[in-house]
Amino acid sequence: MKGIGIIGCGKISQVRHIPEYHNNPNARLVGYFDLARERAQQMATKYGGKVYDTIEEMLADPAIDAVSVCVANNKHAEVTIAALKAGKHVLCEKPMATNIEDCERMVATAAECGKYLMIGQNQRFAKAHAEARRLIKDGVIGRVISFRTTFGHAGPETWSITPGPGTWFFDKKAAVMGVLADLGIHKTDLIQYILDDTITAVTAKISTIDKKYADGTPIGVDDNAICIFEMAGGAIGTMVASWTFYGQEDNSTIIYGTDGIIRIYDDPACSLKVIGKDSKVQTLDIDRIQTNDNQTASGVMDAFIEALEAGVEPPVSGESVLTAMRAIFGSLVSTETGRRVEVNR
Ligand SMILES: NC(=O)c1ccc[n+]([C@@H]2O[C@H](COP(=O)([O-])OP(=O)(O)OC[C@H]3O[C@@H](n4cnc5c(N)ncnc54)[C@H](O)[C@@H]3O)[C@@H](O)[C@H]2O)c1
Missing domain, CATH: 3.40.50.720 (NAD(P)-binding Rossmann-like Domain)
Structure with a gap:
């Protein structure tokens, strides 16, 4: 005990x-x-x-x-x-x-x-993510070529225990980073986990486009992050994190391989879909991803x-998250400098 x-x-x-x-x-x-x-x-x-x-x-x-x-x-x-x-x-x-x-x-x-x-x-504990990792390891879609992973919702101001545009999530001092660190870290860590691979270079555009404090001034942290990740194994893909997906959350990941595609949590009817090179579709309805409105046990x-x-x-030891955190901080350097940034080398 x-x-x-x-x-x-x-x-x-x-x-x-x-x-x-x-x-x-x-x-x-x-x-x-x-x-x-x-x-x-x-x-x-x-x-x-x-x-x-x-x-x-x-x-x-x-x-x-x-x-x-x-x-x-x-x-x-x-x-x-x-x-x-x-x-x-x-x-x-x-x-x-x-x-x-x-x-x-x-x-x-x-x-x-x-x-x-x-x-x-x-996110590593969501069942369809763990299953996708296993399928990829088993070679079900061949060699992974590219991916896109996305996490967006309408923002943390309806989530926090102290809701509203005054939430600490929008305060640069308390949050330091915005959606990149709030939702982006989830998918940055996840893509490394699913592919069992490491991000080695990032190119990012991280912006504050829409969110405002009550007085109408833009919030002090980012509300949209778009990152291109290059993996050690040769795959390339995008990681998109947003607090401005008004109307519907997107928590999806799509992996494109030489022999097919895996789509995870991008169809409300099934949590995982494997689409073969021959266009045959295999669906697996394992679970529903947790959302702000659908809280299930995380495990x-x-x-x-x-x-x-x-x-x-x-x-999920601290050490196992360091490579994802380096990709996050590398993304900040990339957006500041307008350059591609190598990480984890
Ligand atoms: N794993 C996930 O999916 C997930 C989801 C939401 C939040 N989080 C993380 O959890 C953390 C908390 O977020 P939240 O959504 O619960 O926010 P929240 O605003 O709902 O609650 C934060 C709480 O922390 C307290 N607090 C702040 N600083 C403190 C300090 N120094 N000592 C003691 N208490 C302090 C506040 O009074 C408040 O009660 C954040 O880092 C956030 O990124 C993770």
């Missing part, structure tokens, strides 16, 4: 972390911390456990074996490193951190402290607890 502390009790904690730990027989929710104390109190009342006055107080509690870090992006590294140094395993939400030095420090600290660090890249917390119970490295 693992004792769990929750740091940050906003939307992602409330819809995924806390209920998924609550439903796991090997996890016990020991306590909560949030800058907004009443939010921590609501969770303690609903799920049991205590409220801490400070993060330090939580981290000093021997009843806590591991913490979930679900705070604003700019605090991921600081809180994660403090928790690791206090002897706690950490499940940190994406984006891992806001610069590569912090990401690397998180990984190094976990190693130094002998603790596990997992990052909440839940992330179960995987974290299972690994801790077994004393092994959880899937």
Whole structure:
């Protein structure tokens, strides 16, 4: 049985972390911390456990074996490193951190402290993604030539626990990056996972086109990110992340190979489609992707607890996300310089 502390009790904690730990027989929710104390109190009342006055107080509690870090992006590294140094395993939400030095420090600290660090890249757990990875490995569509992966919705202002155009997701200081780090990191990590390959060069255009604060001025972070990724294995493709897909979310990935095509989560009728070179279509309806309006169990917390119970490295280790984070930061350099940027070489 693992004792769990929750740091940050906003939307992602409330819809995924806390209920998924609550439903796991090997996890016990020991306590909560949030800058907004009443939010921590609501969770303690609903799920049991205590409220801490400070993060330090939580981290000093021997009843806590591991913490979930679900705070604003700019605090991921600081809180994660403090928790690791206090002897706690950490499940940190994406984006891992806001610069590569912090990401690397998180990984190094976990190693130094002998603790596990997992990052909440839940897209790897969506069943059709795992199945696509397996099919590609089995050579079902031959050698992968190109891909397009997309994650877009109408924006985080209807998602956050403090909704509206004043959300921290639009605040450069707290979020640091916009949709690139919010949705783009999901698909950047995912494409490497599905293809079992590494991004080695990026060319990106990252813009703030439409989102505005309440006073009508443009938000301080990006609302659209279009990236071209070149993979070590020779494939090339696009990663599009957007907060301006008004009306319908797009969470799709399409992989084009020498012997066919795999389409994932791009048809509401089936989660995975394999289209052979002969145009024969095979459909697999495995599951529905989680959306802001369709919250199903992510499986992330179960995987974290299972690994801790077994004393092994959880899937989606911090180290395994570093290459995707380098592609994200490389994309920022690319858009600033107007040049193609090599990464992970
Ligand atoms: N894996 C996913 O699909 C996914 C989805 C949404 C959000 N997230 C990530 O989860 C994190 C939290 O996002 P959210 O949607 O829950 O936001 P939110 O605005 O709903 O909640 C954030 C909470 O963190 C608290 N907080 C902020 N800074 C804090 C600090 N220093 N110490 C303690 N509490 C603090 C706030 O008071 C608030 O309660 C973000 O990094 C976000 O990118 C991941």
